Amino acid sequence: MRQGEGCSRSGRRWRRAAALLSPALFATLTGACGKGALDAHSSDAMRIAQLWWVVFSIAGLLFIIIMGILAYALFHRRGPRASTFEREPAKATAFVLIAGGLIPLLILIGVFAYSLQVTRANTAPLREPLRVTVVAHDWWWEFKYPDLGLRTVNSIHIPAGRPVEFTLTADEVIHSFWVAQLNGKSDAIPGINNRLTITAADPGTYRGVCAEFCGVGHLCMQFDLVVDEPTNFSAWVTQVKAIPYQQPTQADEQYMLNVCVNKNLVPVCTPSGCPDPLPPVAGITPTIPQFQPAPGSPGNDNGRP
Amino acid sequence: MATAAGRLRRAWEAPNILAHIFATVDHKQIGMRYMVTAAVFFAEGGINAIVMRSQLAVPENTLVSPNRYNQMFTLHGTVLIFFFATPMVVGGFGNYLVPMMIGARDMAFPRLNAFSYWVFLFAGMMMYSSFFVGKAPDGGWFAYVPLTGPKYTPGLNLDVWALSLIFLGISTTAAAVNFIVTIFRLRAPGMSINRMPLFVWGILATSGAIIFALPPLTVGAALLEFDRKFGTQFFNPNGGGSVLLWQHLFWIFGHPEVYILFLPAVGIVSTIIPTFARTRLVGYMFLALATVSIAFISFGVWVHHMFATGLNPIALNFFGAAGMSITIPSGIQIFAWIATIWKGNVVWRTPFLFIFGFIILIIMGGFTGVMISLVPLDWQLTDSYFIVAHLHYVLFGGVVFPIFAGFYYWIPKMTGRMMNEKLGKIHFWLLFAAVNITFFPMHIAGLLGMQRRIYTYPSSLGVSDLNMISTVGAWLTAIATIIFLINFVHSVIWGEVAGDNPWHASTLEWATTSPPEPYNFRHIPIVESADPLWDAPPNTGWDTRLEEPAGDRRELYATSVLEPEPQILMVMPEDTYLPLLVALSMALVFVGILLDSMVMIGFGGAFGLLFAAWWFWPQEGMA
Known part of the structure; x- marks a missing residue:
């Protein structure tokens, strides 16, 4: 459905x-x-x-x-x-x-x-789960698939029907991982690994948010969780593997924050997410080159309107 | 007897206007000050709420910046819990009513009582003034680390929060000790423990809970300040500290705190219902036991707030069951009230209307409370707007409604004039509608996936209409509150004169004049039942077991604990400026710590010690 x-x-x-x-x-x-x-x-x-x-x-x-x-x-x-x-x-x-x-x-x-x-x-323990490690940063989500050798930012794909085991942690402050249509919350806490399971029934795109107040970027911590048909999931894995992962830099983080919070700086962005810096390629980091310092910040002369 | 009454009045009233303002130790004056000050904080917290709701009225709104919004919801929670609700029910109603309900002339430690008020006032000013310089706390009212640690909130914001709460804790603890001693040692002869009004039971249970609940908060806030000011690592996971330690410390305070507010409010309810049902309470003993048992159980429930933190599921379910078990004493209370109403014939006056609203709202809040005590449901509902709905049903319905009931009921005693019934009824129905309009849609918004503490939301979430409804409700709440203010002013100026006992109530505060004389009772009453004014009016002569005091000093009896027998005649302190001076010195110390000013700390500390020494210098004639 x-x-x-x-x-x-x-x-x-x-x-x-x-x-x-x-x-x-x-x-x-x-x-x-x-x-x-x-x-x-x-x-x-x-x-x-x-x-x-x-x-x-x-x-x-x-x-x-x-x-x-x-x-x-x-x-x-x-x-x-x-x-x-x-x-x-x-x-x-x-x-x-x-x-x-x-x-x-x-x-x-x-x-x-x-x-x-x-x-x-x-x-309950799962049989042959797909393992995903979630690291909550200030203020973005990093998803790692240790068995597949993949990493993505703010977007995550899982196959329908197969149990998925999320291991949650954070590197700075406490966040909470919540995809309401797929399961309850589990906190991502620095120094602690928490466990959350999802066995998705229906393919689709589901809204994920941070549910624990984590500072000025709290609202920005949104991500898409895409449930694929198993065949589509394999295709997606192949597609993403071809792209090298780039960790967002501090400037990228600052840019994401500006986009999301200070809408007066970048009016194109809405709290529904940041469509421009995180395009539909599922937020994989090749989109990072699109991250640019906000208009008006020092050393920048090519900011978007 | 006119001369005797005149002597009493001379002994108990303040010598001049300056002393009346700054030096009074009269529990009624202090109680009313608590009420007025807490009401000002209610208004401030309410204005924050109105601004936040206006920001949330439409999706993707830009009325308030995210930083300001974060400060507002933090202050809203902190101020309404710590500086409105607790001081209002404990400091305000407790101070005004407890001595009169037990037939005493003042609290056991009148100067400590004045000191509690001044500390509360200064701590509140310290907390709120930060908002006007843009440095208000912004970490949420439970201030989770590491967000509130030195690295992620470097400004003064969180220092204001932690230091104000430590400062306030001194006031609250002093008040709790004062109440326990007052209730145990100053009850009128004959008022055995099973004849105490249930409001007094509520204050007693709450005071006990305060004494055990506040230390974890004070310790937590102090450790947080050590982390912030001296670089300790209590809460820093990279330095070997524990992030969850803060949550445990905060909630082992925070959950009992909910009942610290709630138990006196329930006491107000149990006191008002028999008056308007015109019959004695059903199950007095069960209500008293329920009050005390809730105070106990509330200390075993704190993990209730931490179900999503990844603790062991067995531990979670244990705490879930503990939280759920509070339903049993609460259910007994609710059905004892219903049975009392059933037994009697209801007189629909404004105070009772608010009690009626309270019962409906608290049942709603109780049901959602059971839902979130179920671990899997809580995983979905926690940190969503469902929780916001639940906690406001419990706090607005469960505490603010009884507070309004208490105002309509006891303001005639305080001012000697009745409140207007018509305005009161308009106030009630508008507020009752407004509260439901505001908070009911939040349940649905939470189920739809709207998380807490976001300064706006996308229109695609499908909660825009629900939020608009909530915002309309919030504005209606404000209008209802303004109607109450108008009613109050109208009552003070043009209100019908109340007389001693306008409601034909049964408890001792109605045996005094309205407003009461500074000494409360001309004679210390001798109590022979749980409803003294309904049975034989209390014996108004002097207890022959002790000699009648001359009345030219402030004197009252200390009695024994369970079956009060007069034991000694105590001489009570005169009005004094020292509590104000000590509190001011301490405020200087706390502001000094906040601003890292050794000069302020030094001066404040030196003056504080000096004034305290003066305060405690042995005086002739005083026990």
Whole structure:
């Protein structure tokens, strides 16, 4: 399924369940099936989306029930006789302990057990994964494929159907790797290697961002994650291998920052990304020669308009 | 008795206007100052929010620069948590109400109380003034290293943050100690521990939590300053330091902090509900136990904020379960309130409306809280706008709504005049709508992939409409707050005279005049039930076990802890300028550290020691 076409199958099923349970809440959340966490396109994200819809349905149902009880409590008028709770305090206490303590406890145990299962499934060891090392820099992403001998910047391709194991780290400050349609976040922390898995189901281009505030370039840390059909992926590998990798220099980093942050310096750029310095060749570093110092900075006389 | 009352008044009121302003140690004056100062910080944090929401109204907006935006959300969080919410509920409501609710004439340490306020004021000024010179902290309210370390934030910005919080911590800790001693030793005879108003329980639990929660923050901030000023490597991974150490230190403070705000607010709720349901609370004991148990459990939940940091999944799930377990005492509280409402007949006055709004919003925030305590869901939701929605439901719904309820409820006691009901109801419905309009769409924006702390967003993300709705809500929130201000001014000038007990409430603060005399109670009440004003009015004579004091000095009883029996008659301190002078000297020291000025540190330290010595010099007649 192409990205943006709608909810994933599992998502749609649970959405329908939620729709039956709580029409009003469902209506407000329909919009949430855009390109976010609930539009799941990997087995990892689907498990989380299912957990979401289960918990959301239970929460929605309970919310309606509690509001009903609250409304009754608020609006029923006690007659001249003392109310039941007044006459029999033990009943009031039992009501508080059962409705406020026991019932939530039982529901929470069930939900917690389910979430344990999802945690386990999403952190399970993978069979023959494609390994990708992610190094988060200030403020750009470097992706290394140790088994393939490849490196790319701000753009990453993976094959559909094959488990991918990301090893995340950072060289300066903490960042967080988030492709909402494919899995939850995992922080990229200097001095630590974190692990995140994605088994993508559907080819497409997915939006990745940095989710941990990392300074002035936080918003600029966006990347494309492209899920290819396995054959297309092999072709892409061959194509990229022919191009020599060039690490962005400090001037390049500064340029990327200027492009993204100080839009007054380079008006062509939008926060959707920096299309000009990172063209559709998937952000592989041969695009680096296009990086030029921002107009007006010292030693520059060929800045773009 | 006029002469006796006159003697009392002479003993307790400030001798002149200058002393009244700068030297008072009256808990009511200090409490109201806390409230006004915290309200100013609320306005400042709110203005930040309005500017940020205006920036986010449309995609790719350029109203605010990224640097300024980063300063704004950092100040917004820091100021509203540390300089509005905590001082408002603990310093403001706590100071004003606790001594009166327990039938005392002042806090146990009145001068320390004044000192707490002055330190709070100066620390807040230090924090906020940085914004006007463009050096405001910009690392987020939890200031994660290494971003906030010397290499990545070289300016004064983060030094302001760390030093102001260390300075403020002195005030908060002093206040907490003061409350614990006050609550344990100054309760009126007969007010056994199971007759204490639940607001007092809330302040007691919160004070205990403050004492254990603040040291990790102070230590963390101090280590950060060592890294920044002296080149130590506590948080530098390249120098053998640990990045995650900061997160552990911050959140082992930060999670209890949420409940430090919440428990007094819950106390306000438990105090107001019986008054307007016109019946006694259901499950007093369970509410008290829930309050204390939440304060305890909150210390086992900090990793809740670190689910994406790659810690072991078993550890994550342990902390997830711990976080979830807070649902049980919270559920018991909510159903105890519902049962109380059920038992009685509701009188729909403005304070109760805000409690009604609180219950709905806190249930919403509670449900999203359970969602983010589930580890896999949190991986998706953390650091997204879903969290922004959740935390505002909990803090705006769970703390600000009870604060407004408390204002409508107790302002008649403070000023002697009622607030306007019609304006109050308009305020409530507008605010209730505005809060939902602002924060509900953020849940969806977060699920759609909008991350936190971005100064703008691409239109392709599909969150533009949601953000516009949120921005409209934020402006409505501002309008609602202005209506409250108008109501307040109107009430002070033209408000209906309140009388001692306009709500026919049951707790002791309503046994005094409105506004209360400087000495609170002509006679120390003797309490015989948990709802003293509903049962036999408290005995207003003197306890025959002790001789009635002459009343020409400031005197009050210290009583025993569980079943208060009068033990000694304490002579309380007069008004004094020393707390202000010591706080000023300390402010000089902290500004000196900030600006690396040995002269300021030297002068501040020397004067501080001098004034402190003067303060502690033994005085005749004082215990």
